[in-house]
Amino acid sequence: MEVSSRGLEQERVGGIAFDISIYTNLTHDHLSYHTTFDEYKRIKTTLFEHLTKSIAIINRDDDYAQHVIDNTKKTARVMTYGIARNHDTDIYASNIQLSVHGLNFDINIPATNITEHIHIPSLVGKTNVYNSLAALACAHLALNIPLDLCKDALISMPPIPGRLEFITMPEDPITVIIDSAHTPDGFKEILSTIRDCRMSNNLLCLFGCRGNMDHANRSIKATIAHQLSDKVIVTTDMSGSEDPKQIIQDILAGFSSTSNSDDNVIIEIDRRKAIEKAILSVMQDGDTLVILGKRHDINRMLQDRIIDFDDRIIVRECIQQRIQRSL
Template sequence: MKVLKDILYKVNMKAVAGDTGVTVNNIHFDSRKVQLNDVFVAIRGSLTDGHDFIKNAENQGALAIVCEKMPEQKINGVTYIEVKDTKKALAFISANYYDNPSEKLKLVGVTGTNGKTTIATLLYDLFKKAGFKVGLLSTVKVMVNDEEHQAIRTTPDSITINSYLNEMNKAGVEFCFMEVSSHGIDQHRTTALKFEGGIFTNLSHDHLDYHKDFAEYRDVKKRFFDELPSSAFALVNSDDKNGMVMLQNTKANKYTYALKSYADYKAQILENQFTGLLLKIDDQELWSRLIGSFNAYNVLAIYAAADLLGLKTIEILQIISQLNSVSGRFQYVVSEKKKITAIVDYAHTPDALKNVLETINSIRTKNEELITVVGCGGDRDTTKRPKMGHIASALSSKVIFTSDNPRTEDPEKIIEDVEAGVQPQNFKKTMSVTNRKQAIKTACQMASENDIILIAGKGHETYQEVNGERFEFDDFKIVNEFLKQLDK
């Protein structure tokens, strides 16, 4: 139970009709969840407009309505608050409702196109091993210290974020690491949160189905750093040309990390193998079980963030050497007899796919073939599809184009879009198998001794979404089964 005026603190109100001194129960932006004496916040979405459901919320007992346009008919006893932006209002209302839980722990946000999950998850693992109570908000899972919850989206809604942070407060969590998506920033899901620091990984082609163009996508990411307080740190990859852009207007303390250019935190790759990386970080040698140059950046970001958060150098280096790769991120298995290596990776953007393929090609001897199984998701950015087709066919020995999560689109039409990017000299390398399980099986059957199979796009996901339904589907489990069959 909360007093309405208390949870409206910092909300920019244009008009109020009714009593803000009333006591309310819960907050909702889904009218179907509203119960007696709840607050309903009307959010304008891409598919539905919450303002169309104000009447439903009133009928279900809402005591207060937060909206961008006052309804013509008002009900006596219901308080109406008109605001400029209900998404922003929801962020402050949610934070106030849960007594601003982000202020009671050290919250670090990780943003960028690739590497968010790996960095956030491994920072969680590192600080757990260092003896702290830690929280995690990621694409793969949500952790309240040792308690695991299923993740619904990369950056949850404001109510869910603050609810989890509140649970973390109760559990005595000291640090929380959080993935911050461009959608989350743009929709103000992270507004009203107090961050101890922000990390920028890189920026490449993604989410252009949502953002108008790349410049808008970049500027939304930048807004996260613009809003960091002066007490926070802003840590950016200065090898990415957008890294310094993120720092232009931030009030936070500025730090950089890089492999190629001058930076506050610098690393050098000494060895790059399928068993891991040997790195030199600030004149200290470090062995990591993570693989590939893109993971060298992730390891360096983890090292830098842990240093900025006060851990001792020797402890950071010791723990990083114990960390394993994150589920669905360059996760690999080698068959017992034929020694076929199968790699499952979440690479679902052109840049991520290029990074993974270039990493494999830099490690392999070229005496073995690299067979790639890849597709693109439906109802998402269509412009990246031919780019994915071009990269896969140019950097692989053979390619099987298949379904990812087709959602409501025709999977064969998606594959045609991907194939459109294949250059004529690479036509003979490619084939299409629409059924993803059959595509993985085909790749295993095509593979000879010591060959490498990359299954890209879905990574950690344990489902496939077709026509609005989710079916159980785990790339890693499936390829494991087929490799075992080949070894019989």
């Protein structure tokens, strides 16, 4: 179960006694609800303050890991995971190789002197190394499931829809990636991951921002997208009751602080047209387009109505048009 900060603050999980709780990281998120980061951090930490005879699994590499450990109830057992080798890390990764063809790394468990290699073809990026370690810590260290079974489960896991989801066709040499990252840290992680994989000629980023939330992050996400992409296409997301044009104006404020030319920023308020323009007019053979922010599996909520919309369907239609155009 994923437990949100809102769920904790509203005590929606107050009647559940968790046997295992996992802490991944803490970023500047949901501040439109919690107002300050300190309040957000306090609420997230309550999940671990109320553990009894349970297990807390902590990402030791996170900046706030020690804060969570210090506030975990003393009757709970603490386990840690990470990439940086700390003296007290219970499971960590080494010899990490990142590519668009999956993850390769060594699993290290100091207590039992175990070092085993794993290749996970369906996952990409350093974040998923951390997620894999968290899953291994939970299943193998906490629940005593044999390591071979845990590895088999990770290796055979299908791709996760809407999370670094690749959309390609063998007849067309472009790549489109869809990811529901919607925070500045998420933007930076996804775009840096694609950059690190050195998989394309030009990297394009298409995104909008959701209405009625996290106004301050709009310009920050624009700055990150501009710094890490060769071209940026700004469009709408789920605008809610806000004016989409105002949301885009808030986004554009983030481009003034970058040194890149404005020629590398394209504005198209209609999301379908933005995707069509990116794939059919802007992208060249060998380019990669990353579409960020919108959940892949839900409708678009506009000011006055809800419409059916799936980025993946539009992308596939556009790639088919490119293929037909090249015949």
